[in-house]
Amino acid sequence: MRQYLIDVNLPFYFSLWNNEKYIHQRNIDPKWKDVKIWDYAKENNLTIITKDSDFSExxxxxxxxPRVIHIKFGNIKMKLFHKIITEIWEEVCRTSEDYKLVNVFVDRIEGIN
Incomplete structure (x- = not known):
């Protein structure tokens, strides 16, 4: 059962997100605008994973x-992105269960209601 919708601006090839819980926007329609992504996530009770501040606002x-997980790393090398996300992802998901917005920074995770 799908739980997460990954925004098109995040890596498509990432083993952590390569299972039945995740769907990447590229698998649906990479040209969707934010409103369409939002509506799809809402209709399917998905959490949006994004680098786009429009969703968190x-x-x-x-x-x-939907709920939103906003990854706020800025520009970093993909290898470092994968390393950081892999190390903290379980905590990010747990935090998302209790908060409607989770901001993920290189050095911390913030939950906001």
């Missing part, structure tokens, strides 16, 4: 679904 004014 929008969730502040409404209630889930």
């Amino acid at each position: 929008r969730i502040l004014f409404i209630e889930p679904p």
Whole structure:
């Protein structure tokens, strides 16, 4: 059962997200605008994983679904991105169960309701 929708701006080839819980926007329609992504996630009760601040700004004014995980690393090498996410991903997912927005930084995770 799908739980997460990965925004097109995040890596498509990432073993951590290569299972039945995740669907990448490229598998649906890579040209979708934010509104269409949001509506799809809402209709399917998915959490949006993104680097796009538009989603995190929008969730502040409404209630889930969808929930949002906002990865706020800036520009880093893909190898480092994979390493950091792999090390903290379980905690990110647990935090997302209790908060409508999870901001993921290189050095910390913040949950916001």
